[in-house]
Amino acid sequence: MRAGGAPKSTTADERAATGPGVPPGDARPAAALEQVARALVALLLFAAPLLLGYPRPGGYHWLEKLSSLLTTYEFPLLAAHLWVCLAALLVLFAAGLRRQFGARLDLVGMGAVAFLLATGLATARSVSPHASLIELTRIFDAVAVYFLVRRLCGSPSHRLLFLGALVAGAAVVAAYSLRHYVWTAAIGKDATWREFGSFGNPNSLAGYLLVVLPVGVGLLLAAGGRSRRGGSTSAWRLVLGFAVVLMLGALFVTGSKGGILAFLLSMLAFAALVAWPWARGSPRRKLALVSLCLLPIVLGLLLPQVRGRFLVAFTTESHSGAFRLYTWLGTWHMFLARPWLGWGPGSFADVFPQFAIAGFTRLAHNKDLQVAAEGGLVSFVPLAFLFIAYLLRSLAAALRAESIAERAIPAGLFSAVLGFSLHSLVDYDWYIPAICLVVWAVIGLPLADQAPPETSQKLSRGARKALRREKRGQQVESREARPRLALQAAFLGLVTVIIASLVAFGALELGSTIHLRTAWNVMWQRADDTVAASELERAASLSPLNPEPPFRLGLIHERPGSKKDLAAARAPFERVCALEPTVPRAYVRLSVVAGALGDSQGAIKLAEEAWKRAPRDSELIAKLARLYLLAKRDADAERMYRWLNELWDSPARKYPAIEGMVDWRYAWAWIYFYEQARQRGDEGEAQRWLKRALDLLDEYQAYMEKQRPMLEPILGRWPPPDLDIARELWRGLGGELRQKDSARQGAKGR
Secondary structure, three states: OOOOOOOOOHHHHHHHOOOOOOOOHHHHHHHHHHHHHHHHHHHHHHHEEEEHHHHHHOOOOOOOHHHHHHOOOOOHHHHHHHHHHHHHHHHHHHHHHHHOOOOOOHHHHHHHHHHHHHHHHHHHHHHHHHHHHHHHHHHHHHHHHHHHHHHHHHOHHHHHHHHHHHHEEEHHHHHHHHHHHHHHHHOOOOOOOOOOOOOOHHHHHHHOOOOHHHHHHHHHHHHHHHHHOOOOHHHHHHHHHHHHHHHHHHHHHHHHHHHHHHHHHHHHHHHHHHHHHHHHOOOHHHHHHHHHHHHHHHHOOOOHHHHHHHHHHHOOHHHHHHHHHHHHHHHHHHHHHHHOOOOOOOOHHHHHOOOOOOOOOOOOOOHHHHHHHHHHHHHHHHHHHHHHHHHHHHHHHHHHHHHHHHHHHHHHHHHHHHHHHHHHHOOOOHHHHHHHHHHHHHHHHOOOOOOOOOOOOOOOHHHHHHHHHHHHHHHHHHHHHHHHHHHHHHHHOOOOHHHHHHHHHHHHHHHHHHHHHHHHHHHHOOOHHHHHHHHHHHHHOOOOOOOEEEEEEHHHHHHHOOOEEEEHHHHHHHHHHHHOOOOOHHHHHHHHHHHHHHOOHHHHHHHHHHHOOOOOHHHHHHHHHHHHHHHHOOHHHHHHHHHHHHHOOEEEEEEOOOOOOOHHHHHHHHHHHHHHHHOOOOOOOOHHHHHHHHHHHHHHHHHHHHHHHHHHHHHHOOOHHHHHHHHHHHHOOOOOHHHHHEEEEEHOOO
């Protein structure tokens, strides 16, 4: 209240935001634009887990026609980007109508802006420009969602809208996941099935749920407090409770060790913040609180997939733990190679094969390490500062609250970000748009209810005098405020131009992705290559920095095999080498083209370049060794085959990205040693090498047949080329004869 009993006027509020002496603009059109933007953001938060979780093919029964597009990386990301840009432009136009050009940044906001600018700086030095631009777009969307939620939460009802959208979307995904799990357990008789719902991986579904679950629990407790004050109904609490139960059940059927542990730790922090003051001084209440926290652990261990994975985690047979440790070590070496600006945002998959110790993976399974490796310390420091500042601020807000209902929501937001931070130490939630956008929205939500500014329809005589004096002061101050207002308006215009440019970039990339997917479908169906080439040329014209269109265009030219076509394939592959110089695939194809054209030395040099970019890749080693043999460089060939044999006992073979995956290419080294032993006349050693090769080929064929139900819908055909080569090699080594002899011996034994 002002002196003289006059309430604070809306004019003064708006003047504080825009600068002294600046008259407010028309509020009604601006309010309408903000209302539309608010609805767009709420719809995005609701639909994010349904559309932006990178589902597996066939996982969307209600979106089967679009599943091929939704399973690509770029399409859902770019669609969400255009959606976020539309909401941002509406808010900017509303700010222009209100003449509210200024903005105040707290520590979290400054960290967000600094992180976005650092990502842009690292993009300028990237070794993979297209991947970095896509990643920069994703980071911009996340930061934009943070500022949109922060800007559009002007009242408690607005915050409730966003919280409700988060919980509703998670409840729908949880219901679908539980339905699919029950169907699989009942019909498929597989109670150990790990559910992934609308996401591409069970760990990703767990990472999403552990963020929204504390928010749902906090909202439930806050609704209970409002109900006692007459502000809510029991039906609302019943719906929230049902949603929380659905999410809790879906989390446990994922069987994610890291996700469940992170959730339990975050909920322990939530319980301590919310209920510990209530339990203070009462041993019985403390015991009840601890028992309630331990109850989900006991219930979760009753599920077969959770119990089995947790028991294996504490033995020497834990595959995922060792794989992650070696991946983190390789990522650390990648960071040390470029510690300041990194290799470029989004370039991890392109660069990591040079440093990989275990099997190849496209993500580091650790947010902090991957951000440091891709963007260097320049990107890592502001991001770490942002999360630490938010956790401290939300913790302080929860501790300041007086009642359980007031502590519930800030404690839930604190636990959500804490759970995400813990799980991101062992997984890649940061790179799933559905999770990343939700986390930034949670960070942008206000920690306490923001009451609308007080207004009064009838002012006292003293208040009217104060307003007249204020109006006269505004006229004087407006002359001084004009330069600052012009500067703020110019900044707003610059931001609008940047967002419009990002909209254009997103639209072009979206069109390129659609043409690329069309061409890929034509190539897989072995249809007219002319149609596929035309689609790829359109994709390349829309996205000239994308290496995918020229690479696939080179494959089309390479397919016929004539000298003219092989020569035409060189230019697209060389373009790919320029766009992604750290990726070996284009060097491999150029090596094949050079060999087919009779340039054996050129083929070897290109194969060596490919091997330098992935020194532990068994396929590249085997190809280079065969080229050495064809060029009669026996010493180099033997060196490569010995290196391949050494990798058999290394983490590169023992810990692949997918547990149980069989790599048959090591058989090439053993076949070489088998032939060398036969030439020396050492029949015993030759048979030992032959047995190892045949056993590995047998194991690989059995593994592929086991994976066929999952792989065939993805590949679109069967068998894949590698399986054809392995079968032919197996037959050439006498695998069929050995199989018949084993069958005859088994019949005699019976």
